[in-house]
Amino acid sequence: xxxxxxxxxxxxxxxxxxxxxxxxxxxxxxxxxxxxxxxxxxxxxxxxxxxxxxxxxxxxxxxxxxxxxxxxxxxxxxxxxxxxxxxxxxxxxxxxxxxxxxxxxxxxxxxxxxx
Amino acid sequence: xxxxxxxxxxxxxxxxxxxxxxxxxxxxxxxxxxxxxxxxxxxxxxxxxxxxxxxxxxxxxxxxxxxxxxxxxxxxxxxxxxxxxxxxxxxxxxxxxxxxxxxxxxxxxxxxxx
Numbered sequence: 001x002x003x004x005x006x007x008x009x010x011x012x013x014x015x016x017x018x019x020x021x022x023x024x025x026x027x028x029x030x031x032x033x034x035x036x037x038x039x040x041x042x043x044x045x046x047x048x049x050x051x052x053x054x055x056x057x058x059x060x061x062x063x064x065x066x067x068x069x070x071x072x073x074x075x076x077x078x079x080x081x082x083x084x085x086x087x088x089x090x091x092x093x094x095x096x097x098x099x100x101x102x103x104x105x106x107x108x109x110x111x112x113x114x115x
Numbered sequence: 116x117x118x119x120x121x122x123x124x125x126x127x128x129x130x131x132x133x134x135x136x137x138x139x140x141x142x143x144x145x146x147x148x149x150x151x152x153x154x155x156x157x158x159x160x161x162x163x164x165x166x167x168x169x170x171x172x173x174x175x176x177x178x179x180x181x182x183x184x185x186x187x188x189x190x191x192x193x194x195x196x197x198x199x200x201x202x203x204x205x206x207x208x209x210x211x212x213x214x215x216x217x218x219x220x221x222x223x224x225x226x227x228x229x
Contacts, residue, residue: 032215038158043206044219091158095217103150103210104217106160 002028002098006107013084013114021079021110023094029074030096034104035067038091047092050077084114117142117209121220128197129228135182136192136223138207146212149183151192154204154222163205166190194225202227 003026013019023033031052036044048069049057056069066088068080077096081088091111095104118141128134140149151163166174166183174181178198182191194201207220 034217043221044160046216046218049216093158093160095160103148103152103162103165103208105162109158 002096002105004094004096004105004107006094006110008110009108010111011113013112015085015114016083018080018082019084019112021081021092021094021112023077023079023096023107025075025096025098025105028096028098030077030098031074033071033077033094033096035069035077035079036093036095038093038109040091044093081112084112086114088112089114117144117147117211117214117216117218119207119209119218119220121207121223123223124221125224125226127226127228128194130197130199132197133193133195134197134225136194136205136207136225138190138192138220140188140190140207140209140220142188142209142211144211144213148210148212149181149190150208150210150217151179151181151190152206152208152219153201154206156203160206164192197227199227199229201225 005024033050035047038044047062050069050071052071058064071077093109094107097104120139147168149166153161164176164179178195180193204222206222210217
């Protein structure tokens with residue numbers, strides 16, 4: 001079945017530094033990937049749609065300069081949290097679809113803690 | 116715009132019993148899909164069951180089945196013969212073929228008691 005790999009699974013960084021999270025589709029090509037953010041005990045909020053070879057589409061209220069998305073190939077999308085601050089601490093999840101009718105396959109998530 | 120509402124923050128069920136989780140949605144699209152995802156403590160999102168909006172027949176996957184009421188925009192999940200491993204957060208989600216966005220409800224935390 002379709003597998004999405006996400007790394008790292010957890011990261012701690014200092015305030016003001018940048019952190020990159022990778023999302024790879026292992027056995028299928030994904031022209032579109034999605035990035036979600038999940039606060040503790042809350043739902044998944046769609047942050048942006050990552051499109052291979054073009055600019056990402058951000059949801060309303062998401063700072064595009066804070067959350068940089070690059071989709072350089074058909075199997076890799078990256079999310080960079082720039083100049084991270086404690087309020088950016090959260091659980092970030094990526095997803096991609098191999099077949100729309102079967103929904104999306106999700107990565108295992110990245111827990112980001114900014115200290 | 117798509118919205119998904121889950122009105123039950125928490126539910127509990129005894130092992131081997133049946134439980135139903137509620138979900139309502141709103142969409143202006145005519146072509147869409149509905150899903151139930153499970154998120155255990157590991158936080159890995161797992162697809163439980165899916166339903167194409169154009170199909171009248173309710174989807175079934177082993178112990179999991181849905182009650183899809185299109186006119187009422189209702190999409191409930193029934194778990195039969197509940198097992199301890201079913202304990203998790205359950206999210207209802209809708210996917211519009213037009214927007215290609217998967218939108219989630221707020222989730223229902225299911226506890227299973229032995």
